[in-house]
Amino acid sequence: MEGYSVADSLSCEELSLRVQKLEKERRELETFRESHQKLATILQNAPFLVIAVDRQWRVQEANRAAFSLMGYLEPGEILGSRCGKAIGCIHHVDDPRGCGYGPACGTCVFRLAILETFESGKSAERIESRHRIIGDTVPERTFLVTTARPEGNNHVIVFIEDVTEQRKAEEEKKRLQAQLGEAKKMEAVGRLAGGVAHDFNNMLGVIIGNAEMAMLQINPGEPLNRYLQAILKAGNRSAETVRQLLAFAGEQRINPEVLDLNDMVAGMLNTLRSLTGPDVDLSILQCRDLWKVKMDPSQVNQIVAALVLNARDAIAGKGKVTIETANVSFDERTCQENPDSLPGEFVLLSISDTGSGMGQEVLEHLFEPFFTTKEFGGGPGLGLSTVYGIVKQNNGFIGVDSEPGKGTTFRVYIKRSEENANKDEFYTSQLETRRGTETILLVDDEQEILRTLKPMLVSLGYRVFAAESASAAMKIAEEHTDTIHLLISDVEMPDVSGKMLAKNLKLLYPGLKCLFMSGYTSSGVAFFGMLEDGEEFIHKPFSMSDLAGKVRKVLM
Template sequence: MHKISIKKRMNNARVYLGLFISLVSVFPSLVFPVNADSLQQKNVLLLHADNPLLPANIMMDHNFNSILKLTNPRPVALYSEYLEMVRFRSEGIEKKTLDLLKEKYSTLKLDLIIVTDDQSWDYMIAHGKDVFPEAPIVFCGITAGIIDVNTLKPNVTGNFKRLDVKNNFENILHIQPNTKEIYVIVGTSEQDAFYEAFARNVAAEFEKNIKITFIKGLSIEDTQKKISNLPRSTAVFYIAMYKDGTGKTFNPRDALYLLNKAANVPIYAPSDTYLGYGMVGGNLLSFADFSRNAAEIALQVLNGKNPADIPAVVSPNKNYFDFKEMQRWGIHEKNLPQGSIIINKQPGPWELYRWQVISVISIGVSGFVLILFLIFQIRLKRKARAEVLEVNAELEKSNRMLEADIAERMRTEKSLAENESRLRTLLQTIPDLIWLKDVDGVYRFCNPMAERFFGARETDIVGKSDYDLVGRELADFFRMHDRKAIAAGKPTANEEWLTFADDGYRGLFDTIKTPMRNAEGKLIGILGIAHDITARKQAEEAHKKLEAQFRQAQKMEAVGRLAGGVAHDFNNMLSIIIGYAELALNSIDPSAPLHANIHEITKAAQRSADLTRQLLAFARKQTIAPKVLDLNDTIAGMLKMLRRLIGEDIDLLWKPGGNLWSVNMDPSQLDQILANLTVNARDAISGVGKITIETGNAEFEKDYCETHAGFIPGHYVLVAFSDDGCGMDKEILSQLFEPFFTTKPLAKGTGLGLSTVYGIVKQNHGFINVYSEPGKGTTFKFYLPRHESEQVLADETHPAGKVPTGTETVLLVEDEASLLELARILLEKLGYTVLAAGSPNLAIQLVMEYTGEIHLLMTDVVMPEMSGRDLRHRLDALLPNLKCLFMSGYTANAIAHHGVLDEGLHFLQKPFSRETLAAKLREALND
């Protein structure tokens, strides 16, 4: 058995160091949790062309196993395959090996393949896509540009090594300058031929200056004879011998060992696996270095990095030399290339006995120092005796002075104790948190309020830091503000939320921290005072909310007044336009070109009327006729119409809630809400999308409503309208319900759709919330009050038929002359006898003069002399059975309370068409 060399000891040390580093790198994964993906096992295949006993393979297997398994937090299963293609290559063996690999790995998913030499690389090029179709590859082998790393990109990267024959030849000539001939020994296997090609390419460059002879094809015995009797001016360069000329196979290192025994000149070689087996050294490719580098690259791939993003690198060779062989051949260190590494060098006396020499010197120096110290102590002792006598006299004098000082100190301490008692009483009475910390953040005092916060007695708090009393995050916050106060050198204030440990109270506190200094100006601690400002902040927030609500209410009131002022006159003019247009249509042949033009005038006027109604809806000024509704039935009846609005690319989902409460509202208003929301949702969805309508019951209590502005306690029916469109940001949400605000392109929207929805919900004493984020759609939730009475639900069907007529006498009162004339014409064409009056007083005069029966009063609501309601009361005394039909563009609460018609009252909204006039008139007469 060979004696263990220094090089081997260093290798062992590297192994132990590697294991230690591996443990350190693994330790965090043991302490800290990892996610499930990092615990998934990775399967790695090592593919060797040669046998498992080859020294290079043993070394590479060891490095891959150490790095991939021990330094990687995720589990790795390592598989090794030895193709034996160097010593036993044939088509039959290759086919059987291929079949065996297919069978072994058909069901195992490989996460990585590490190819360790050129022949296994060729094997992967030929068969890899069949056996391992998707696995990334890390190449770790010899190349001189022969192997193309682009062959299997983008799944390939690696760490390449070079057989540097040129540097080795130059090293031989540098070390042995008298060399005239170099014998190159190489075997006859395919692998040997691969290496031979490198050497022959380089040999051509050197043959001008030196003779290079290749020894190939001989048996191992003949090769030994050949190199046993060479001239002293020669050297041997051994590449490899996997097989000699007789077909006998070898481990190349074993063949080197046999050749070295017979050689009479130095042998050089290109691989570090030959060190210690008979070669002097050379410019060596290190299997240990480049396999470690390849393992580090493999770790990157296993951790998710794309092989195409990892550049392939070439591991540099290093100059290694064996000291024993150098001594054998008389080679001096000075002849070696600069930076060469020497192994098996025996240490000199200083290296062997360095620590023993240092220990002896240290003991001698220590003894000398001890003697000096003892001499110094003896002198000090003598001097101290003399000083003691002097000090005794001084002490007697000091005792007398001390007695007087003690008496004075006792009086002072009593006074301080009284002051401290008063101060402590004051601090314990103050309702603020008060505490004192030293410069290290350790508590030295706290009052009862601070005890409440920590949930502990002062005796348990003093001596501890924030990290002992509260969570780390809060402790970091406290210490940060301590340091700010210290850095500022003056009191600093901040606001912070604190939760008391004793009863869970949570409040906002204004905290002031002041650096405390002693008489010399030295920092001794931090004084903290925290005052509860929760109630003040809540009052300020409530005040801000009230101001915002007041401003919003003023804005809504202003728009409402504007809408009301415009509506009356505007609707009168629209009534005239629509009425005369309809008269013209009835008198023109439908096939005439003018008929279509007048029809467009009618449509434009109707659209203007719709716009006015939207303004009134937003301002909550429109007149409504509420009915008891089951929203499930009402919405179900609208679905067909809503689907026509959105088209075929958008799904409409209807999810009615069970046992839904009733509501009391105008059905037409619900139509407006859903139509407007549906149009907005349709415009927000690009392409295919989904709209969902849901209903349900909701109950809000007082505590909830106090924290949600606009909510009132009670029972409500919820309608939720959701879409998966583009959504809205906070800036758009803040202006969403303002009239005329729109994000649609010009001429694509009026900005009144959502303001109409808002006005209708508010008019029905409900409230509305919107939830939206860009890219995540929008949900509108509006809540309508539950109707508690047991009224019979409204029948929302409207019989259709022809325009009704009549022969009764109608008293028509309208202060707008054009509209008065139009209404008279329309009524007469419907068959009625009309008494037309331009003012209320004229209408009273006509009644008093007319001798026939008057069946119905049709009057405007807002008129200069008196309102239509007052006119009716005046005529009740004259005509007790007189029926009445009010008409107006804006009621101004003249006949309605908050826009809701009185029971049994008949109302005609301006502008109106001929058909609407006929139906309302007949309805009032038949009541």
């Protein structure tokens, strides 16, 4: 071609390469811009805070989450400010020089993580830091702080995750798990206590019954009578200990009445003052128009006496005990904030003292049977466990506030009763012995029980057949030609339950009446499905007069 040279050709090729290179660089720049825009969009819309901090602790960049934490509307409100102010740290106002000069800055995990990254270049990975934020509805926030320093950059990038709610949920879960474990432990201990009480009641029934029978055979003035009195007294004291165990297990026999706790406490005042002694100032603060409760009066006496005695023992020298009553209500929201509470309307009985107080290690075991901080001989450690069982039996709950050296307050909450008068009538065993001539079939798998009860019933004029098992009882019933008027049977036996035995015997004697007995209480046997409401029951151990009165009541 005319006018065309090799040099011109080389220039065109070089130009083409340069154009291609420029086009490649343009595409790479465009890709970088798109990637940068995506990253910027991600960071701006991330649910966690992202800020860039320089060596003067000033915020150079921040995403939207950082703006919203303090309610900023424009970037200019946060950019250029010190990072303490940017995240609303309550300590940044402690010194006009700002972040790093406040009294808490020397131990601030957030600040130390940034400082370490500036000095060493090492990144911090999700370090936990706690902060109080100005004007925040949350008392304290928990942040996870991650830091990074881009190479060749004089800034530290800080990523801040607000895990306050997550930590709160984790702590709540741990607390609920601990509470559930404690409830299961107390339930298991209660079951164990009830079982132990059942076995002891059988043995005490034999001891008390035989002592009473022996006393009937001798003159009151004989020397032997003194020893029998001692046996009977020890047996009754042991029975009282068993009753305390049953109270903890929630199986105490009760005769509930509609009561005014103000009247009950006022009626005990003189007794309580004699318990506390002259060095303790006992005062009562009564709520006007106090709601009524429905529970056994003896249980109220037990609760008040046990807690006042506990308060007295906690006071060394002079001190003060205050008994207070109040009406309180708990809704579902309040119960969520105070998980030991129950929803509804309650009457509060509060007993406070100025004594030595208790630490957490004592509070964790406070209501367990036989747990005590007293020296040997100071008591069996059943007072507070009895209170716990009574409160639970009456659908209430109990709380304790105590610190070493700051005294203790017990708060007992009993369900409010809407009844105005007590309409329930309960059978009371006759004090005098009642006699009869009917035929009784006595059944118990414990031979000692049979040997004790049969002479009692015979001495009362009854004709008695005794059997050690349900099968032996059925054999006696089938061979007996006359009427059997009453079955007295243990509720729980190895072969057949007392309830099933009664059902089979009624096929032979349709008019047969039944009286069941057990070392468990009536509520206990009902809980285990051994008896139904309305079936006659007597709780071991019982006296001869108790048995005589109950038998006559059933046969009438």
